[in-house]
Amino acid sequence: MNINQYLDSTYLKTATQANISEEATKQQVVNLVQEAIDNNFKLAMIRPDFVAMARKMVQDANSEVLIGTVIGFHEGTYSTNEKLVEAQKAIDDDVDELDYVVNYEAYKNGQINLVKAEVYKGTKLGLDNNKAVKWIIEIAALTNEDIVVLTQLIRDVVLENFEEAQALNVFVKSSTGFYKTEEGKPNGATFQAMELIVENAKPLPAKAAGGVRNYEDAVKMVNLGVTRIGTSSAKSIADGGNATNGY
Numbered sequence: 001m002n003i004n005q006y007l008d009s010t011y012l013k014t015a016t017q018a019n020i021s022e023e024a025t026k027q028q029v030v031n032l033v034q035e036a037i038d039n040n041f042k043l044a045m046i047r048p049d050f051v052a053m054a055r056k057m058v059q060d061a062n063s064e065v066l067i068g069t070v071i072g073f074h075e076g077t078y079s080t081n082e083k084l085v086e087a088q089k090a091i092d093d094d095v096d097e098l099d100y101v102v103n104y105e106a107y108k109n110g111q112i113n114l115v116k117a118e119v120y121k122g123t124k125l126g127l128d129n130n131k132a133v134k135w136i137i138e139i140a141a142l143t144n145e146d147i148v149v150l151t152q153l154i155r156d157v158v159l160e161n162f163e164e165a166q167a168l169n170v171f172v173k174s175s176t177g178f179y180k181t182e183e184g185k186p187n188g189a190t191f192q193a194m195e196l197i198v199e200n201a202k203p204l205p206a207k208a209a210g211g212v213r214n215y216e217d218a219v220k221m222v223n224l225g226v227t228r229i230g231t232s233s234a235k236s237i238a239d240g241g242n243a244t245n246g247y
């Protein structure tokens with residue numbers, strides 16, 4: 001299987017998180033986007049500040065690589081308005097895909113109407129501007145029951161408010177890769193969780209982010225019904241090796 005077109009090659013660390021300079025962070029993003037272009041990965045996933053730069057790189061290379069960014073990252077607790085403002089800026093910078101972190105803490109606190117409104121407004125902004133939208137539910141913070149219910153909530157909001165053809169451009173995504181777990185538990189996609197997401201998101205597509213360690217795992221995810229895989233080790237996976245980074 002040619003896995004490259006399933007891979008969203010990802011670099012999302014801030015300079016502080018990586019303990020490097022702002023200039024070094026920018027170079028990491030440049031390297032990631034160039035690698036995506038060279039290897040024909042589906043998408044380069046980067047922080048919003050770098051979208052305009054990445055777009056120019058892709059255009060200059062006459063490449064079909066997509067540019068994606070994260071919204072409300074990574075905690076998801078930003079207000080809906082803050083997320084919409086951030087998303088609009090990325091749209092203005094010509095992003096292709098918006099990966100919102102859903103307010104899963106609000107969901108866990110029973111604020112279901114807040115979550116429904118956020119999903120509706122964020123999805124509408126993306127689809128109205130012909131952008132794909134992904135909703136990160138942060139599975140490491142949820143029980144299996146929560147994964148099912150939150151996935152179904154997103155599915156239902158999308159199907160009730162948008163045409164099914166549009167709904168095919170709205171994903172449920174597993175993880176940010178930044179959630180702090182205890183006792184070494186995984187903070188990225190697991191096969192069990194992705195089975196739950198795939199089954200309960202239908203007909204919406206699913207993205208497995210983090211936790212895919214090698215080519216074999218990637219193929220298994222695709223066979224489960226996953227259509228995108230977010231990873232900071234896209235080249236290693238595509239070459240048949242093992243992931244070299246944590247995400």
